[in-house]
Amino acid sequence: MKDYDSIAKNLLEHCPDPAKAYVLEIGSDAHGGMLQSLAPLVRKVVGINIIGNPSIDAPNASFCLGDIRHTDFADNSFDLAVSYAVFEHVRGIEEALEEIHRVLKPGGAFITTFGPVWSCMWGHHLWVRKPERHVYNQPPHLPPYCHLLMEPEDLRAELEGKHAAEVADEIVKFVYQSDEQNQVHHDAYVKMVKASKLEIVALRSHRNTKLEEAYLAGRDPLESYLERLEKKLGPGDYLSASLSLRLRKPG
Numbered sequence: 006m007k008d009y010d011s012i013a014k015n016l017l018e019h020c021p022d023p024a025k026a027y028v029l030e031i032g033s034d035a036h037g038g039m040l041q042s043l044a045p046l047v048r049k050v051v052g053i054n055i056i057g058n059p060s061i062d063a064p065n066a067s068f069c070l071g072d073i074r075h076t077d078f079a080d081n082s083f084d085l086a087v088s089y090a091v092f093e094h095v096r097g098i099e100e101a102l103e104e105i106h107r108v109l110k111p112g113g114a115f116i117t118t119f120g121p122v123w124s125c126m127w128g129h130h131l132w133v134r135k136p137e138r139h140v141y142n143q144p145p146h147l148p149p150y151c152h153l154l155m156e157p158e159d160l161r162a163e164l165e166g167k168h169a170a171e172v173a174d175e176i177v178k179f180v181y182q183s184d185e186q187n188q189v190h191h192d193a194y195v196k197m198v199k200a201s202k203l204e205i206v207a208l209r210s211h212r213n214t215k216l217e218e219a220y221l222a223g224r225d226p227l228e229s230y231l232e233r234l235e236k237k238l239g240p241g242d243y244l245s246a247s248l249s250l251r252l253r254k255p256g
């Protein structure tokens with residue numbers, strides 16, 4: 006279980022007066038943990054997700070089933086929109102940004118942290134996938150950047166003998182075809198945010214050097230992967246594993 010109390014506090018860190026804010030939490034977790042943590046800190050909070058039905062024990066918190074790309078909320082409803090670990094899963098980022106802009110009050114903020122995983126070394130959330138939950142914690146991991154540099158059949162060959170055949174098949178399918186994460190690169194997120202109607206107050210990208218080291222152990226040096234990526238896909242940020250944004254609706 007994530008520490009939603011500290012995630013909620015971090016998301017609200019720079020908000021001038023969260024206790025007065027009506028907040029939209031985008032992509033609420035299945036158990037309503039984040040809604041529960043946000044409730045005592047804000048005036049009112051509503052969560053939205055395309056799936057789920059969390060039970061929440063707080064009078065000022067509620068949940069609605071819905072898609073952040075097209076919601077039923079009135080224009081200028083919210084003082085604040087927040088989300089954690091969601092935007093690597095949303096398909097249609099531009100539509101979502103447009104909708105968030107619509108439902109925020111002028112001067113309202115959108116604060117989010119997520120992983121632009123597709124352009125980084127691992128590219129997926131395989132480790133939350135059963136039965137391969139252990140893949141994340143027990144090296145050897147998949148080859149760095151395999152989703153960008155290797156063909157599926159080459160990855161399948163690489164996994165031969167390391168996993169049961171059906172598990173290896175499932176890993177390959179998940180890495181290349183899973184719709185659990187979008188395939189948006191870090192720089193494309195930044196481009197879409199810059200092109201949106203929301204102003205950028207802060208944009209910070211972070212590497213996960215510990216996980217990079219684990220992926221690179223016994224492999225080629227990082228520079229050789231970066232060279233191959235640049236040759237195949239062009240220049241770009243292939244290292245950032247998380248992106249924190251603080252955006253503001255002008256007005």
Ligand SMILES: C[S@@+](CC[C@H](N)C(=O)[O-])C[C@H]1O[C@@H](n2cnc3c(N)ncnc32)[C@H](O)[C@@H]1O
Nearest residue numbers: 032033034054055056072073089090091094095
């Ligand atoms: C990795 S989960 C994160 C959940 C939660 N925020 C947390 O930190 O535990 C990503 C969530 O985003 C939701 N999601 C994906 N696309 C969405 C959309 N268009 N509108 C609302 N939620 C969406 C998914 O259903 C999923 O529950």
